[in-house]
Amino acid sequence: MGHQVLAIRNRRKVILDIYMPIIYSIGLFIAILFIGSLLLYITVTGAHRLSWELLTNFPSSNPKQAGMLPAIYGTIWTVGISTLISLPIGIATAIYLNEYSGMEKLRSFLQINLNSLAGVPSVIFGVVGLGFLSYTLGLGRSILVGSIVLAFLTLPLVTVSSLEALKAVPDDLRLGGYALGATRWEIIKSIVLPRALPMMLTGSILATSRAIGEAAPILIISGLVFIREIPTSPLDRFTVMPLQLYNWISRPQVEFRELASAGIILLLLLLILLNAATIYLRYRLSKRR
Amino acid sequence: MRSTLTNDPKTLKKRRLISSIVQNITFLAASASTIAVIIILATLINESISFFEKVNIFEYLTGTEWTILFEEKKFGILPLLNATLLSSFVALALAVPIGLAIAIYLGEYAGPKIKNVLKPIIELLAGIPTVVYGYFALYFVTPQFLRLFLPDIQINNVLAAGLMIGFLIIPIVASISEDAIRSVPLDLRLAAYAVGARKSEVVTKIVIPAALSGIFASIILAFGRAMGETMIVAIAAGFRPILSFDVRESMETMTGFIAQVATGDAPHGTIEYNSLFAVGLTLLLMTYPLNLIALRVLKKWAIKY
Numbered sequence: 001m002g003h004q005v006l007a008i009r010n011r012r013k014v015i016l017d018i019y020m021p022i023i024y025s026i027g028l029f030i031a032i033l034f035i036g037s038l039l040l041y042i043t044v045t046g047a048h049r050l051s052w053e054l055l056t057n058f059p060s061s062n063p064k065q066a067g068m069l070p071a072i073y074g075t076i077w078t079v080g081i082s083t084l085i086s087l088p089i090g091i092a093t094a095i096y097l098n099e100y101s102g103m104e105k106l107r108s109f110l111q112i113n114l115n116s117l118a119g120v121p122s123v124i125f126g127v128v129g130l131g132f133l134s135y136t137l138g139l140g141r142s143i144l145v146g147s148i149v150l151a152f153l154t155l156p157l158v159t160v161s162s163l164e165a166l167k168a169v170p171d172d173l174r175l176g177g178y179a180l181g182a183t184r185w186e187i188i189k190s191i192v193l194p195r196a197l198p199m200m201l202t203g204s205i206l207a208t209s210r211a212i213g214e215a216a217p218i219l220i221i222s223g224l225v226f227i228r229e230i231p232t233s234p235l236d237r238f239t240v241m242p243l244q245l246y247n248w249i250s251r252p253q254v255e256f257r258e259l260a261s262a263g264i265i266l267l268l269l270l271l272i273l274l275n276a277a278t279i280y281l282r283y284r285l286s287k288r289r
Numbered sequence: 290m291r292s293t294l295t296n297d298p299k300t301l302k303k304r305r306l307i308s309s310i311v312q313n314i315t316f317l318a319a320s321a322s323t324i325a326v327i328i329i330l331a332t333l334i335n336e337s338i339s340f341f342e343k344v345n346i347f348e349y350l351t352g353t354e355w356t357i358l359f360e361e362k363k364f365g366i367l368p369l370l371n372a373t374l375l376s377s378f379v380a381l382a383l384a385v386p387i388g389l390a391i392a393i394y395l396g397e398y399a400g401p402k403i404k405n406v407l408k409p410i411i412e413l414l415a416g417i418p419t420v421v422y423g424y425f426a427l428y429f430v431t432p433q434f435l436r437l438f439l440p441d442i443q444i445n446n447v448l449a450a451g452l453m454i455g456f457l458i459i460p461i462v463a464s465i466s467e468d469a470i471r472s473v474p475l476d477l478r479l480a481a482y483a484v485g486a487r488k489s490e491v492v493t494k495i496v497i498p499a500a501l502s503g504i505f506a507s508i509i510l511a512f513g514r515a516m517g518e519t520m521i522v523a524i525a526a527g528f529r530p531i532l533s534f535d536v537r538e539s540m541e542t543m544t545g546f547i548a549q550v551a552t553g554d555a556p557h558g559t560i561e562y563n564s565l566f567a568v569g570l571t572l573l574l575m576t577y578p579l580n581l582i583a584l585r586v587l588k589k590w591a592i593k594y
Contacts, residue, residue, distance in 0.1 A: 013487045020489040021398040027390025031411055034456055038421070041429050092318030100312045101319075113323040119580030120329060120573065121517025123544050126551070127569040132332045135557050152325045159322070185308035213418030216519035216544070220551040220565075242420045242520075249424050249524055257428060264421050271416060279409060 042268070046261025054262055058228055059244065063255035068263055070227040071244035074143065077231055078218070078240060079211045081147035082154065087204050089151070090158030094200075097159075098166040099188050118156035125149045126220030134221065141222050144234040149217050154207035161203020165196035198285055202278045209274040213267070215242035241267050333573065336566030343560055349567070355530040355546070357564055358553075364564070366571060368532040372447060372540035373572075376522060377515040379451025379536060380458060384511055387455075388462025389504065395463070396470035397492050415460040422453040423524025431525070445527030445539035453521045458511040465510065469503020469590070470496055506586040513579040516544075517572065523548035543572045 057067025093114070101107045129149035133139045169192050177187035218240050224247055227239045239247075241263065248260040341349070344364045352365015391411060395404055426449040435442050435449055442448065473496050481491045497504070527539030528549045541549065547565055555561040 013490070016489045017487050020492065021394065024390045024394040024398065027387040028394060028407060028411070030387055031391065031414060031456070031459055035410065035413060035417075037429075038417070038425050041425065042421070045428075089318045089321050092315040093322065096312070096315035096319040100315055110319050110323060113326045115584055116326050116577065116580065117322045119513060119577060120326075121514075121519070121544070121576055123517060123519040123547050124329065124333070124569045124573055127547060127565050128329045128332045130551075131336055131566060132328055136332070152322075155322055155325075183304045183308040185311045186304065188311075209416060213416070213420075215418065215420050216523075216548065219520075219523075219548055223554060224552050242418050245418075245420050245424070246520065246524065249420065249427070260424060264418075264424065267418060268421070271418070275409070275413075275416060 039268075042261050042264050045258055046263075046265050049258045049262035050265060051262075054259070054266070059226065059247070063253060063259050066248075066256075066259060068241060068244045070230055071239045071241045073230050074146075074227070074238035075212060075240045077143045077234070077238065078146040078150055079208060081143070081234060082150035082211055083204065083208055085148065085151035086155050086158050086207060090155055090204075090207075091162045091200060093155075093159045094162035094166055095188060098163055099184065099192065114156050114159055117152065118160075122153055122214055123216040123220060125153050126217030129217060129221050140235060141237055142235045143231055143238045146218050146221050146238065146240070147234070149221060150211045150214060153214065153217065154211050157207040157210060158200075158204055161206065162196070162200045165199035165203070166192060168199060169195045198281060202281045202285075205274050205278045205281075209271050212271060212274075213242055215240070215246055218243050219246065329573075333566050333570040336563055337570045340560070340563035340567040343563070344567075353532050355541075357546075357561060358549075362560070366543075366568070368530045369541060369543045369546055369568065370571070371532055371534075372522075372526065372530075373516050373542040373544070373575075375534065375536060375540070376447050376451040376454060376526060376542055377512060379448060380454035380515040381508065381512060383452055383455030384458045384462050384515075385508055388459045388507070388511070389466055391459070391463040392466035392470055392504075393492060393497070396467045397488075397496065411463055412460050414456055415458075417457075419457065419518060419520040420524065422457060423450075423521045426450055426453045426521065426525035439537055442537040443527075443539045445525060445529070446537050447526050447540050448536040450522045450524075450526035451536065453525060454515045454518050457518065457521070458514050461511040461514060462507045465507035465587075466500070466504045469500040469507070472503075472591075473499040502586050502590045506583040506590070509579050509583040509586070513576040513583070516576050519544040519548050523552075543568050 053065065054067050055072065056069055057065055058069055059071075060066040093110075097107055097110065101110075126149060129145050130141070133145040133148060134141050139145050173191050173195070174187050177191050182190075222238055222240075222243070224243070225237055225239060227237065229236075231238050245260050245263045245267065248256045248263065251257075349364050349366055351367070352363060353367050354363040354365045355368045356363045395407065399407065427444070430452065431442060431444060431446060431449045435446075439448075477495050477499055478491050481495045486494070522542045522545040526542060526545055528541050528545060529539045530541040530546065531538070533540060546568055550561055550565055555565065
């Protein structure tokens, strides 16, 4: 009898062993199904509205002629300037934390602040950008303010990935440099950075794609303005691609909804391109090791 | 390196000087995030003070009516707070089971090849701009999906917005939990196998309990992220500041209110303008401790294994 009970129990366990992975994989199926239906819906509703006019025209109250040219320029300006700010600061921070900083306490203090920055909701960056940069410093609701805000929003991302890149450089190489009598900076410059740079690049591309898709802080800083001119200076008012999409989404006409779909296709293509670049870089890196 | 490595005292001095100059520059850069945190806190607190000079803070914290954009202004944060929590709970209800299942599958069952394909797809969920999620909720999820089961759901509703936030935070839950699951030491699993446990038992009785604090941290982080999400709720949840627990209704979250004020035009110095900072500060006071707790748990846990 006892033997039989044990056998049944065992069989149950074997069956459980077969079914458990299937149950766990349901999560993946739901996630993939969701992404699939989202992409399908966007494509079906927007593909027929893809046109050059979407790229080259100004926004208009007539959906047949409306385009997102100023928004594209706005995105290039803000994301470009923000990368110019966040990349050097992020890499330098990582260098300080990993290569220079001797005091454990100071380092963990700086790291806590970096983590705090990463935990601040993006909309609050917008609110503070508006209050401090636009009004207190008098920079206006300009491209420059948007860029600075995006730079600090993505700074933790750039720093953390740079830090990982630096940590991946073996210590032997540094010690070899010291043995030759090199100073710390010489070791960083000619041994550490060349090896860490490709991995830093992947992190910065990820940060860039995050900045491209961010709409909330830009909405707070620039408002839902109707931009009729291409921005020519960092102090001009501006809009960005996701914000232009928000504008179209919030209009009641079906035509604008389709236009938003077409715009989303463009935005997603851009992001997929950037992501493919990082995956390719990572692949190249893993091969080299 | 090359010829620079000489022992000539003059160049040596110069080289050391350069190195220490660079050190100081990088220290300045490293302080940037600290300065940013200080500016964020100072700005929020400073403008909130001007807000609370006009509005009773007790009334703000306990009031159930938020009518700041009307003639007769009432400043009770509870409706906004409630909508924020409600949408975040809906998000967690979706993201925790799905994210955990993904983490367990990828961490315990999937081969490296499958993983290399699936992981970027899951990460994609966090990479899609949030306006896209909002759009999908408003024009597809609510009218063509949720309406089948809940015929009297409103066009703007907390349920659809919460579900979209849920998909957005799945990668946070999945990736941190997977890290936690994978760093459970092999010894523990082997010991279980040695006493006759099968794979499914090892996963549910050994691995998950051992990884629990990491999983907990992932959920806390995801919760904080969910409360701060703005564009999805601005598009899909609507701008109706009512106190309700019915997720089929349209409600305004704290972030939704901030977006609404920005969409209209709040002139500098008005009470609407000041309220942006008070609501922002309230939001930060809710998400910031969560973030700290999660980081502390992760750090402690990293030391344990």
